[in-house]
Structures are given as C-alpha cells and as structure tokens.
Amino acid sequence: MSLRRLPVYILADVSGSMRGTPVESVKAGIRQLHRDLLTDPQAVESAYLSVITFADVAIQVVPLTEISSFIPPEMEANGQTNYGDALRVLLECFEMEVVRTTADQKGDWRPLVFILSDGAPTDTGWPQYASELRERRPANIIAVACGDHADISALRETTDTVIQMRDMSPDAFRAFFKFVSASVKTTSAKVGSVGEGGAITLPPPPPGITIIP
C-alpha cells in the first residue's frame, strides 16, 4: 500500500551555449513550475520532481522529491554537451527511484521526462542509451529542441515526441514551463498502455512551440 507517485524528470542542458539568459530562464522556469504545481492538490499529493543537468557530465542535482519539499536548484552553464551521460543518469534514476507494480506493491505512474537541449551531443556514447530508452519505453519522454542549433535527429532517436522552441527568450521558457505544468496535471489519468499505442495526451503547446511531426 505504497504511495502511487507521478515521477517527473527535467533534463536540462547546461553546456556553454546555454550561458546567460537561457540558463537563467530555465532556472526561473523550474521555479515557476514548482510554484504552479503547488497550486494543484493532486500534483501536491502525487507529483515528484527531479532535475538532472548535463554539460561535461550529467548530475542529478535534485533527487526525486515531492513538490512540497522541492527546492529549485541553482545552475551554471559551461562545458560540452554530454547527452549520453544525461541519458545514462536518467536510466540509473529510473532503476533507483521509480517503483513498478508487482504482485506485492503498487507502482508509480509511468514517469514523465522533459529533455531540454540547444545543441548537438559532443559525446559518442549517446546512441546506445537513446536506443535503450526507445526499446524499454520506461517513461513518456518529451524532448525540446531549443533555438536553431539543437540536434533534432539526436532527440528524435530518443523519443517520438519532439517539440521545437526556436525562441529562447524568458517569455518562451515561461510559456514552455507552463506547458510542462499542464502536462503534469493531466498525466495522472487512466490511459491505454504504451504498448497498445495509447500513450498520454499532452495539452496543446503554447504559441511559439511546435510539435515536430
């Protein structure tokens, strides 16, 4: 009779290209997301939030934490874009933190993952982890190509759901994190299983953010 949680992971690219306004906007957006989720009692009861940053290496800067205890992290942008390490850490977090249903315990909702990146992977190991994520389908993953230089093909190899946010202004990030909040609020509902083609239905993205078909 354990708690049924909705695990939400934010994977944020904090490589050098995100320095300045973009990384500050991501920080502000996560604070806004936290504040917004606190206004929804279902999110307060069920949603658990984690932040993983990736540059030269990936680090889970906030472990999976209930909304009322979540502390938005500080972030600094510099270094390369080790996308493979981000996916490796994500897979590790799934193994360590997410509960699957068994005969004896009740599982979590399928995790919701948002990957934000404005560049191309600088490592060579990422396809292996991307392939693993695609095959195992351990989460509903939404990849966000930020700006004009994001490697959409790498994101596409990770998940079918890729959205593009060309504008990297604070307003655009603010709108994006409202979309994240709305997605979290609508995810805890009975759905067809992913294996049956019944993945979650996302809310409509805000203006300026497009779903790449």
Added chain:
Amino acid sequence: MDEPGAVLAPDDAVVPATWVDREPEVAWCPEAIHAVLGDEFVRAAATEPSVVSRAHATWQVRGASVRGKSHGHRGEHRDDALAVHATDDLLLLCVADGAGSSALSRVGAAVTAQQVVEQTAARHAASPPDSPAASRLGTAMAHAVHDAALRLHELAAAAGVSPTALRTTVIVVAMQGDLILVSQVGDGAVLMQRQDGSIMRVGALRETAWAGEVTCFVPDACAMTQAAGLRQVSAAEISLIALMTDGIDDPFHPLEQSGAALVDQWRDGTSAPIGTAKQSHCGPVLASADALLQWMTFEQRGEVDDRTLLLAWRAAPVEA
C-alpha cells in the same frame, strides 16, 4: 531586456493548495447523446453519488459509486458507474470505470454498465434452456459486452466523436444457481470470501508495470476477446463477493493481503485502519447504505480517483 529571475523570486513562499469540491461545470453528455439516451437515463447517471441496494433469493446486494477528489476539485463528473439486475433466477453485478484520458468516458461507463446487465439478462432469457448453464450464461455475457461496444460506437457517431472518447473498463459477475461467472475488461478487481472465511481474488491482476495503464477498454476490438475470458466459481463455496474499480483496488493493493481485513470491515465496521489508509469509524457496511458511503470516504495520499464498490453477500437482512 526581460529579467528571467523576475518570474518568481527564489524566496517566494507558496502554500500548497488544498482540495475543494465543486459542482460539475458542464453537462453530463453532449446534446446529441442526451437525445439518444433520454432524460431519465442521463438524470440517473449524473446523480451523485449512485447508490444501489437489492435483495435476491439468496444474496443481498449493496453498492455505491462516488466521485473522487480529483474530479470534485476540477468540477467534473464521476467517470465510474455500476448496475445491478436481480431476479430470483439471475443476479448480475457490474462496475465500470471510464478512462480518465477519454473525454466522454463517463458516458461509456454508464452506458456499458447498463447495457451489459440488460443485454445479459435478455440474451440469457432468449437462449436455449437445454444448453449447459455455463455456456448459456457465458455466451450471454460475452455477447452483452459486444452489444455495449456497438452501443458506444453508435453514440460516438451521433456525437461526431471517436469511439475511443467513450473508453471504459467493465467487470461483470453473473450468478445463477451454483454458478458464478466473472468477466473483466481492463482493471479493477473481484474479491470473494469463501464460506470458510478465506479470501481469493478472481480475474485480472494489474496489467502493466505502471499505474493507470490499461491494455484494453470497451469499445476496443480486444474487449470482446477479454470479456470472453470467463472465470468460473462455485457459488456454494462463496459467502461474499466484492466488485471494485481501481479507486478501491489501488489503495488496498495487494488485495490478497488486505482482502481479509477489508471484508472484516464491511461485515463488522471500521475499528482500526488498514495499512496507511486514514479511515473514520463507521458501522457495518452490509447493514446500511450510509455506512457504505461513510466507509468509502477513507483517505490515502495520492488516491483521488472515483470509487465504486458493489457487494453481494449471503443471508444478512437488508435494511428497510
């Protein structure tokens, strides 16, 4: 330049929101569906909560379907439904749980529950009486789920929506003489207590590794196959049967461990909570509908779904 940090100062304190209960803000169904179903059906389906008590020659029946906190907070209707058909010859019990991700799933659940009991009874009555009892009843149950699926397709066409907008789970228990048959599409549970007091779960276990994911709903094509996967039990062994949607099943998972305590509470009242559930004191659920509704108010963090529980038990007198 816009200051991104101005979105929210880091030290801004936000008090976590609490639940409120709002009346539904939209009609229970679109006008086109309302016209097909009629005022009486829609009024009954939209009534909150839905409570049923029936007497059968051998069994007493009591059930309730109540709106969950999540729907109440959002001013939405309940997606669960239940239906009962009780004659001295045949007892049919049904619960259904509309998929939260489908816009009109409450309609799917209510129509499916009603169709399944009505059509099972009608098809059973019309079937050759010299056929083996299990075959006769099982065929009627499977065909009734097919009827329900067709009905949902008709309603979807009338409303100009996809049939998937009406997706629902369904559990049916049919009892005739010593025969009990169980049919299930999707999640939820059937719990039975044997005459010796032991507990068994009949039918589907959780279908995937993740909460809230179901492999098949009515009116999907797979529903008829799942519905035909009947489980048979001898009624002579059984003293109590409980049908429940996941709003009851999930908080007390696994039922194999909690089932005995649940049945004790239904028979004797709540004296001590089960597991981490917060339960207020209530009298025997089998004794009154008020006690059942009180029992269904238990609190468990994160368990905010609609709740439907339908009980059938032997011998106890039903309230006037």
